[in-house]
Amino acid sequence: MSTMKAIVLEDLNQFSLKEVPIPRPKQGEVLIRMEAAPINPSDIVSLKGQYGIKKQLPFIPGLEGSGTVVESGGGLLGWSLVGKRVACYCDKGNGTWAEYVVASAKNCVKLTAEISTEQGACFFANPITAICFMDIIKEQRHQAVIQTAAASAIGKMLLRYCMHENIPIVNIVRRQEQVEMLREIGAPYILNSSDENFQQELRKLSVNLNATVAFDCVAGEMTGTLINAMCENSVVYVYGSLSRQNIGGIDPSALIFSNKRVEGLWLQRIMKEKGSISKWNIANRVLNLLPQVLKTDISKEFELGSLNDALEFYKKNMSSGKVLLKPKLIPSNNHVEGEGGILRLQIK
Template sequence: MRAVRCHAYGDLANLSVDEVPVPDPGPGQVRVAVHAVGINFADGLMVLGQYQEKPPLPFVPGLEAAGIVEACGEGVTRVRPGDRVAALVDTGAYAEYLVAPEDRLFPVPDGMDLVTAASFPVVYGTSHVALDRRARLQPGETLLVHGAAGGVGLTAVEIGRAMGATVIASASSPEKLAVAALHGAGHLIDYSHEDLRARVREITDGRGADVIYDPVGGDVFDTSLRCIAWEGRLIVIGFASGRIPQAPANILLVKNISVIGLFWGAYRQRDPQVVRDSLDTLFGWYGEGKLKPHISHRLDLAEAAAGIGLLRDRQSTGKVVLTTGRTE
């Protein structure tokens, strides 16, 4: 089978498409014939050796995929051959087959194709746990989403609207803001030439945003502290800008602000039921038409490096998906 492998940390050029044996499932494991793979920002960090976890070399990147169950190991009871599933793994998704524990597989609902399913769990799961469990977003509150046309940002726009919030989208171009508007943003801020702080205060009649969703960090984080409401919650998702910011404690004290972290992947090890319950809710919202996943690029598995580059260089909106050539 084809698999994309990283042979050295530090550069996307260290990725190659290799022929490797098809893996066999062990006890409690399932082999999935992969149809599509979702690319995430973390994949690029992992290849560079900059992620929280560094798998031993060589490794197959990729956190999520979707496909058809082909074989089950001893003791598997939740799925059977022929089932359509989405898979969440620590590594190994960039391949024509993957093996995963059965509790890392989620049934794909009727009406959702497998390419869409591959784009769904990480970004929607991240935003839902961030906004519902961590930030406790309430109906009627104002949610400011940075990077609002990106992989996680666009899902935060949709989920915020589904939860009854007024959504302000910030992004770096009119084209990206147009995508956010189509997915439910009620107000738009182009921070490449608008004053972010002034516009948020204008939109909220001087009050500021109740919840701020920040996958960008850097200067955007700094400005967020100055346009957040009394008792607001700023949720830290990542640092796409490249700079990890520091929060002045005096600002937190004076405005009674909470700065909250969200490393969604940790729930898969520490409290996997949180992930399962969240995805159950999200798949239900998808079935109700509340969520409309946006995929800007579909590439062949062999183009994995180019796909990661699209995310790194902010040339994509929503998700980038790799396909293996299989059809349903």
């Protein structure tokens, strides 16, 4: 039986590099030879069994990645992708931390020549999240924005996007080197949450800029700090929990008398509610903005067999950029043969 190397999560936080059968695509699916896959925060919580989508163990982790389609299970869309470089998204079944992955053809986007394999690997999670954030900002007519963890991959992406759209954004970080990092990008409003006067400065900027929306991936006491500092009729969207603490510190009067609110935001739920045309439009917006505005900083690359080192590096250097897993390709004596219009991967 034809096999490949893949990271297999056999129990929570227990994974290993194993030799497993190469999957076969069904109707509407394609087989992709993976070239790069990022480590996202959602992947890390998935390893712990804490992500919103629960998969049956054992499974191959990895939410997204990029590679070349080498086989179609059938269907016009799948056939049109064979031989093409694509970004892929795997929210069901096995994921992208493998040499090959099967994905729905609808969850693949053909990459343009301007988009590198590395940028394509990070096509979905952060860029589409930034697109959704911008849609919220514009649809709800917010004049200014606040974000926490602004030195993160999505933080820098949203910063560039807001600058591109001429929307003021207050960027909250927790270390001085992160302040310098955002200054290099051109951020005009940066607050260090470790400073003694942080809350006073946050309140001042919120009022001066009329910032009525915040995107918070820290949670804990930070959510309360945001709500208490912001103007009337403000909303804080919580989309992560880097603090690993329950939300706290909210003044009830802010909710009762100032019409402020806290809402959870999960990209999976948002995209599930969108139709095919909306998803197609979002993908095209990412394609247009990805080379510059929605680009991802890449800090380091690791082979699949070095996942422990990759995870350790990522946890210690999350502000430096994304960590990519680069699957080691199966030896070159493999070839692809056509069969009745459906390509079959033949492993000798």
